[in-house]
Amino acid sequence: MTNEFARRPVSKWMEAGGPEADVVISSRIRLARNLVGLAFPHLMEESAAEQVFRSTSKVVGALNSGKGPQFELIPMNTLTPLERLVLVEKHLISPQHAEADGRQAVVLREDEAVSIMINEEDHLRIQCLFPGLQLDRALALANQVDDTFEQYLDYAFSEERGYLTACPTNVGTGLRASVMVHLPALVMTGQAGRILPQISKFGLVVRGMYGEGTEAIGNIFQVSNQISLGPTEDEIVGNLQAVVSQVIDGERQARQSLLRESRDQLEDRVYRSWGVLSNARILTSQEAMQLISDVRLGVDLGLIKEVKASTLNQLLVTVRPGFLQVVADYDLSPYERDVRRATLVRQTVRNQ
Amino acid sequence: MLCQECRKRPATLHYTKIINGQKTELHLCQECAEEHKDLMEASFAFPNFVAGLMNPGFLGKQLPGSGDVRCPTCGLTYQQFASSGRLGCGECYQHFDERMEPLLRRIHGNTVHSGKVPARAGGAVRVKKELNSLKSELQKAVAREDFERAAELRDRIKDLEKKVR
Numbered sequence: 132m133t134n135e136f137a138r139r140p141v142s143k144w145m146e147a148g149g150p151e152a153d154v155v156i157s158s159r160i161r162l163a164r165n166l167v168g169l170a171f172p173h174l175m176e177e178s179a180a181e182q183v184f185r186s187t188s189k190v191v192g193a194l195n196s197g198k199g200p201q202f203e204l205i206p207m208n209t210l211t212p213l214e215r216l217v218l219v220e221k222h223l224i225s226p227q228h229a230e231a232d233g234r235q236a237v238v239l240r241e242d243e244a245v246s247i248m249i250n251e252e253d254h255l256r257i258q259c260l261f262p263g264l265q266l267d268r269a270l271a272l273a274n275q276v277d278d279t280f281e282q283y284l285d286y287a288f289s290e291e292r293g294y295l296t297a298c299p300t301n302v303g304t305g306l307r308a309s310v311m312v313h314l315p316a317l318v319m320t321g322q323a324g325r326i327l328p329q330i331s332k333f334g335l336v337v338r339g340m341y342g343e344g345t346e347a348i349g350n351i352f353q354v355s356n357q358i359s360l361g362p363t364e365d366e367i368v369g370n371l372q373a374v375v376s377q378v379i380d381g382e383r384q385a386r387q388s389l390l391r392e393s394r395d396q397l398e399d400r401v402y403r404s405w406g407v408l409s410n411a412r413i414l415t416s417q418e419a420m421q422l423i424s425d426v427r428l429g430v431d432l433g434l435i436k437e438v439k440a441s442t443l444n445q446l447l448v449t450v451r452p453g454f455l456q457v458v459a460d461y462d463l464s465p466y467e468r469d470v471r472r473a474t475l476v477r478q479t480v481r482n483q
Numbered sequence: 484m485l486c487q488e489c490r491k492r493p494a495t496l497h498y499t500k501i502i503n504g505q506k507t508e509l510h511l512c513q514e515c516a517e518e519h520k521d522l523m524e525a526s527f528a529f530p531n532f533v534a535g536l537m538n539p540g541f542l543g544k545q546l547p548g549s550g551d552v553r554c555p556t557c558g559l560t561y562q563q564f565a566s567s568g569r570l571g572c573g574e575c576y577q578h579f580d581e582r583m584e585p586l587l588r589r590i591h592g593n594t595v596h597s598g599k600v601p602a603r604a605g606g607a608v609r610v611k612k613e614l615n616s617l618k619s620e621l622q623k624a625v626a627r628e629d630f631e632r633a634a635e636l637r638d639r640i641k642d643l644e645k646k647v648r
Contacts, residue, residue, distance in 0.1 A: 165573060167573060168573075169572070170557045170571055170572045171569065171570065171571060171572055173567075173569055174557055174559065174571045174572070252569070274599070277599075278602075281601045281602060281603060285603060286601050287572075287573030288573075288600070288601055289573070289576060289577070289596075290596075290600075291594075291595055291596065292576050292583075292587075292594075292595075292596055293596025293598060293599075294596075294599075294601075295570075295573040295576050296570075297569045297570055298568060298569055298570075299568075299570065299583070299586060299587060299590060300590055302576070302587070302591075302596075303591065303593075303596045303598065304596070304598040304599060306598070334592075358590075358591045358592065358593070359591065360587060360590075360591040360593050360594070360595075360596055361591050361592065361593025361594075361595065361596070361597065362593075362597065362598070363597050363598040363599075364598045364599055367598075415495075417497065465492075465493055465495045465512075465513070466493060
């Protein structure tokens with residue numbers, strides 16, 4: 132294992148961009164699955180954890196038998212804390228999974244479009260990530276991986292309750308579909324505080340960039356379904372897609388009205404941010420994320436032409452503390468990080 | 484920005500708390516944040532949210548069943564589930580069913596799954612359904628003394644039961 136993923140800032144799946152990329156950063160599908168006859172991970176004995184490992188490695192072998200992209204099973208205890216942090220920053224594992232002991236593992240597909248957390252809250256958490264708004268594609272891929280697992284393993288499933296999960300909030304389909312959106316204009320115009328709470332009326336929830344309990348950094352929000360029992364997978368995804376489409380429309384309208392009504396102020400703001408981002412010598416993570424958000428808005432509106440959207444996507448990952456430190460190859464103090472971050476941003480925008 | 488507590492190190496953790504519209508902000512360095520760890524973790528522990536849903540009195544309703552129940556498969560008690568918000572194994576759903584149903588209704592507004600069915604477990608579900616209907620048909624056949632039909636049904640039931648095993 133070369134742990135290449137830790138040094139590659141952009142997952143292959145991120146490079147392409149995608150539909151509605153001016154607002155939607157990525158779409159994610161997660162399926163929670165457990166094996167029948169074994170206690171859930173938080174109560175599980177060593178032998179059961181090993182059984183999940185063995186079963187998984189058998190399935191990984193099957194996944195790799197085709198011509199498609201290869202999968203790799205990586206036990207968490209073979210990764211350094213920094214490498215784990217990078218996986219979190221790339222949204223490949225949850226923050227909880229990064230604190231794992233020897234029982235946890237992650238299965239990564241080489242393009243990082245699929246990651247499977249082993250023995251997190253549930254035995255298996257199959258995740259698929261696509262750029263832009265592509266929930267259907269992500270669901271189709273997750274189902275395909277799920278079907279392969281099911282050929283080799285017996286899932287804990289009940290006719291009435293569906294796929295059984297450790298937390299009753301995931302039972303039924305075991306599905307969590309989420310879309311990461313960039314909403315600078317809705318935030319600037321003060322509409323975000325009004326629109327986003329409405330979303331909960333549709334069985335959806337809005338969170339910060341890294342999921343549960345995280346704050347929104349750089350105007351990036353995550354919208355996902357809350358209800359997993361009752362509706363079918365297609366209905367859940369369809370509902371999310373419909374609501375997100377409304378949010379996208381709202382954001383685009385807010386951007387246009389900003390352009391119409393306060394073009395000077397808007398141009399001033401995005402160009403000032405561009406000036407700071409490309410020249411600063413000390414940048415905190417939070418400041419960097421806010422500047423990237425402003426500049427991204429400028430790029431999406433065609434005001435700023437000096438930097439590409441894909442470069443900014445890359446910066447969203449590379450300015451995070453874990454990635455900075457893996458590249459530096461040692462633990463950095465917060466101040467050292469801020470200096471390195473500024474240097475890295477300058478180099479990135481110059482060399483794009 | 485400097486840490487609010489020690490006013491020496493730069494603040495790297497920014498924490499906003501909103502209770503009843505009252506906004507409190509904390510800006511701390513890593514060292515001082517360690518001391519406030521309990522504060523930050525407690526407010527975000529999601530299983531506690533589920534546990535909260537199980538409190539009697541939530542939505543003004545008491546959940547049915549009194550006393551504690553233990554899942555015979557994994558040994559988890561309902562009380563333990565109520566405080567952690569996490570079930571111990573798949574069987575818990577069945578053993579806590581009476582109390583599970585109102586909880587699931589609170590969380591999802593639904594209690595019955597209608598989505599994907601795994602091919603294999605789903606196959607077993609289908610066979611089980613067929614077995615049940617054959618058995619009730621057998622009883623009816625015996626009741627009306629149609630022994631020829633009953634013998635036929637008994638053989639099919641035996642075949643199916645073998646398959647399930």
